[in-house]
Amino acid sequence: MNLTPLLGIITPHRRVLYAILALMLASAGLNLLQPWLAGKLTEAVLGNTGAWNVQQLLLLWLPLLALRAIFEFGSRYRTGSAGEEMSAQLRLRVFQHLQALPLSYYQQRRKGEVLTLLGKDADIISHFVTSTLVSLLPLALTFIGALVMMLFIDPLIALLAALLLPLYYLAMKLLGRHIRPVSRAWVSAYSDLISFFEQHLSMKPAVKSFAREELEESRFMTHNQYFLSLARRQLLLEALLPPVIGLLAGLGLLLLLWLGSARIEAGQLSPANMVSLLLYAMLMSQPLRSLANVYGQVQQTLGAAERILQLLAEQPEPDDRGLAVLPPVRGDILFDQVYFRYPQGKPVLVNRNLHIRAGETVALVGPNGAGKSTIVFLLQRMADPDQGRILIDNIDIASVSLSSLRRQIGLVAQHTLLVNGSVADNIAWGCPGVDKSAIEAAARKAMADGFIAALPEAYDTLIGDQGIKLSGGQRQRISLARTLLLDPPILILDEATAMFDPEGEADLFEACRQLMADRTVIIITHRPAALALADRVLTIEPVTDNGHGGTFNARAGADQDLLQPL
Numbered sequence: 001m002n003l004t005p006l007l008g009i010i011t012p013h014r015r016v017l018y019a020i021l022a023l024m025l026a027s028a029g030l031n032l033l034q035p036w037l038a039g040k041l042t043e044a045v046l047g048n049t050g051a052w053n054v055q056q057l058l059l060l061w062l063p064l065l066a067l068r069a070i071f072e073f074g075s076r077y078r079t080g081s082a083g084e085e086m087s088a089q090l091r092l093r094v095f096q097h098l099q100a101l102p103l104s105y106y107q108q109r110r111k112g113e114v115l116t117l118l119g120k121d122a123d124i125i126s127h128f129v130t131s132t133l134v135s136l137l138p139l140a141l142t143f144i145g146a147l148v149m150m151l152f153i154d155p156l157i158a159l160l161a162a163l164l165l166p167l168y169y170l171a172m173k174l175l176g177r178h179i180r181p182v183s184r185a186w187v188s189a190y191s192d193l194i195s196f197f198e199q200h201l202s203m204k205p206a207v208k209s210f211a212r213e214e215l216e217e218s219r220f221m222t223h224n225q226y227f228l229s230l231a232r233r234q235l236l237l238e239a240l241l242p243p244v245i246g247l248l249a250g251l252g253l254l255l256l257l258w259l260g261s262a263r264i265e266a267g268q269l270s271p272a273n274m275v276s277l278l279l280y281a282m283l284m285s286q287p288l289r290s291l292a293n294v295y296g297q298v299q300q301t302l303g304a305a306e307r308i309l310q311l312l313a314e315q316p317e318p319d320d321r322g323l324a325v326l327p328p329v330r331g332d333i334l335f336d337q338v339y340f341r342y343p344q345g346k347p348v349l350v351n352r353n354l355h356i357r358a359g360e361t362v363a364l365v366g367p368n369g370a371g372k373s374t375i376v377f378l379l380q381r382m383a384d385p386d387q388g389r390i391l392i393d394n395i396d397i398a399s400v401s402l403s404s405l406r407r408q409i410g411l412v413a414q415h416t417l418l419v420n421g422s423v424a425d426n427i428a429w430g431c432p433g434v435d436k437s438a439i440e441a442a443a444r445k446a447m448a449d450g451f452i453a454a455l456p457e458a459y460d461t462l463i464g465d466q467g468i469k470l471s472g473g474q475r476q477r478i479s480l481a482r483t484l485l486l487d488p489p490i491l492i493l494d495e496a497t498a499m500f501d502p503e504g505e506a507d508l509f510e511a512c513r514q515l516m517a518d519r520t521v522i523i524i525t526h527r528p529a530a531l532a533l534a535d536r537v538l539t540i541e542p543v544t545d546n547g548h549g550g551t552f553n554a555r556a557g558a559d560q561d562l563l564q565p566l
């Protein structure tokens with residue numbers, strides 16, 4: 001696994017990480033001094049003449065303890081704050097990349113997977129870097145330092161202690177082998193759970209009206225139970241490893257005591273040195289226990305890193321930088337021999353030509369699935385055609401920046417997307433900071449001002465998640481006002497008035513004549529009121545299995561030459 005893209009989050013924090021490392025190393029160094037001091041103290045207590053007496057040694061020990069406490073506080077605090085900063089930075093990096101990805105990325109994934117990337121994986125990685133990775137060196141120092149000191153005191157006992165190392169390694173390997181698949185499955189189960197819950201919330205009205213509560217609960221219980229069982233297995237393995245290592249270390253200590261006592265009796269080891277040896281051996285077992293924890297974390301982090309790296313490797317939409325800005329357009333639209341299919345789908349458009357003149361109002365009709373919305377999808381460059389070009393005012397849309405293109409195309413879709421805020425917030429969503437009079441003017445154009453005035457707090461009324469407190473038609477009117485506020489030269493109404501009452505729709509279109517006169521308008525609809533408004537009606541036939549069809553048939557006085565292949 002190439003971790004280079006993730007190293008970017010570590011680089012800005014290099015200095016802090018070095019500082020944390022220094023503090024941890026200092027703390028480990030002080031730890032190593034303590035068994036030596038204990039040995040000297042034992043010597044002094046037993047009356048053997050040493051360089052220092054008991055009081056002097058205790059006085060020496062006191063600042064050492066204070067220093068260690070200060071270092072520990074410093075390293076803990078800096079570790080925590082650096083971890084949070086890295087998490088925030090990684091979340092930002094993930095968010096920025098998610099923003100740059102095409103809609104097709106989201107169409108192929110569950111929201112829960114994306115939420116897990118942002119919410120969990122970023123934290124797992126940064127926590128590992130600050131808390132685990134940085135602590136490896138001090139752990140190694142403690143271990144090696146303790147071993148070296150033991151070698152100085154009694155080489156034979158030290159070598160025996162070192163001989164136990166392969167046993168520790170074997171235990172870690174055996175148990176650790178099971179941790180990785182479980183921790184991977186755990187994250188995947190977590191994302192399933194979040195996905196389920198997210199979908200359940202968005203389906204809530206349907207769940208109630210289909211009386212699916214019991215079924216939903218049992219589905220939830222299945223997810224929840226599976227998640228719990230994996231969490232238990234993971235906990236079991238993680239909880240097992242440190243005690244097993246601890247047990248081995250304990251057996252090593254007993255061995256040391258047995259050997260040490262025999263050597264004291266034989267006069268080959270002083271009791272003071274025995275105390276030091278014992279304390280060094282205990283110090284040595286600490287890093288081993290910590291390493292056992294690290295093993296589980298490494299496996300979890302590798303899983304999280306793999307998922308984030310996969311995301312970062314996803315191809316983003318073309319970068320706006322370096323691309324020309326589309327100048328204000330008149331709205332002449334040309335599809336030139338366009339061939340398009342969705343990933344793994346059948347062709348939707350096969351070498352199609354379409355010309356919509358600037359200022360024209362064209363209605364697109366045709367059976368469900370014929371490809372009407374796909375035309376709009378491609379015009380906004382949500383995806384690129386597999387073959388052919390799309391031109392606006394004779395400029396290939398692939399040659400201009402996405403933002404300058406999309407800002408000139410206003411889309412009002414059948415499924416309104418509203419934020420949980422006030423009516424005014426929603427109308428101004430595409431033009432933040434716009435003044436109140438402009439918001440009200442847009443609402444008047446969308447003929448939404450009447451119902452807004454009747455709301456309890458008019459434009460300040462909160463509309464709930466996805467405008468849940470409004471009727472379908474009211475939501476569509478707000479969505480229309482939001483787009484009209486942009487005043488785009490190209491306006492697309494994709495079943496945008498499907499929820500309007502017939503009278504309201506007719507009134508709106510009558511009022512819209514003026515509005516539509518000076519822009520290109522594409523209306524996707526089957527509604528007579530909308531069709532009456534169109535200069536031309538184009539019927540789109542779906543592509544058949546043998547690749548034929550997908551033709552644009554014109555009526556209502558359309559110029560046939562507009563539909564001929566170029």
Ligand SMILES: Nc1ncnc2c1ncn2[C@@H]1O[C@H](COP(=O)(O)OP(=O)(O)OP(=O)(O)O)[C@@H](O)[C@H]1O
Pocket residue numbers: 107342343345348366367368369370371372373374375
């Ligand atoms: N994101 C997608 N991924 C794969 N296939 C898709 C996707 N969106 C649409 N399609 C397929 O492309 C074809 C055209 O869909 P499109 O939404 O353009 O039709 P439409 O004419 O607008 O239909 P309707 O009148 O029902 O809104 C359909 O067969 C549909 O199944």
